[in-house]
């Protein structure tokens with residue numbers, strides 16, 4: 001479904017991605033794990049058209065993705081950025097409506113209803129300003145807003161960052177639910193154990209390069225991964 005070939009990206013003279021090749025098949029959860037500054041966010045920004053790669057190809061459903069964010073959304077790819085960026089001065093419901101701005105009225109309301117079923121807490125809080133939600137609720141809202149446009153592929157950047165373990169579990173249950181609903185997930189995480197446990201396929205990125213790949217299970221059992229990412 002998503003095929004990235006030999007992708008390189010720079011910020012000025014800093015080479016943030018080097019010759020990255022990855023693929024995600026339809027219906028999979030694919031994890032990218034790596035430490036601070038490894039290039040995870042940069043990879044997502046290239047896919048969603050926010051950063052133009054220096055070279056390489058990004059194909060989605062067999063066609064190249066345009067390097068314009070709104071066109072990428074139209075093609076069915078949505079990016080949920082790190083740091084739960086919700087519009088804090090808007091209500092929960094208005095945040096969701098913004099996420100569906102490309103949709104027609106009828107579909108918009110159907111999606112809103114479906115999201116409230118998936119996220120009952122957001123329904124309860126629909127008239128509350130997003131800035132007053134807890135961290136975990138804001139993360140749920142950020143993901144729900146991404147789902148409003150009916151994506152085929154959702155890019156999640158560190159959804160567990162800064163959340164209490166119990167809330168992390170809730171977010172991960174939700175990610176499984178999203179896959180069950182037929183949406184492919186590209187999950188970027190520093191929380192390697194969680195990400196490897198949930199995914200079908202994973203890649204380890206270090207200094208902008210893909211260092212290892214395998215099934216979640218293979219990487220959980222890899223000595224290299226254990227030592228560098230799972231605390232020994």
Ligand SMILES: Nc1ncnc2c1ncn2[C@@H]1O[C@H](COP(=O)(O)OP(=O)(O)OP(=O)(O)O)[C@@H](O)[C@H]1O
Pocket residue numbers: 011014016034035036037038039040041042043082190
């Ligand atoms: N706007 C920018 N300008 C210059 N350099 C940048 C910019 N954004 C990122 N970089 C650099 O590119 C490299 C990769 O950054 P990136 O944000 O992709 O890492 P990351 O894996 O997402 O890290 P983290 O886990 O901390 O979010 C880093 O060395 C970073 O300093």
Ligand SMILES: [Mg+2]
Pocket residue numbers: 040041042082157
């Ligand atoms: Mg990042």
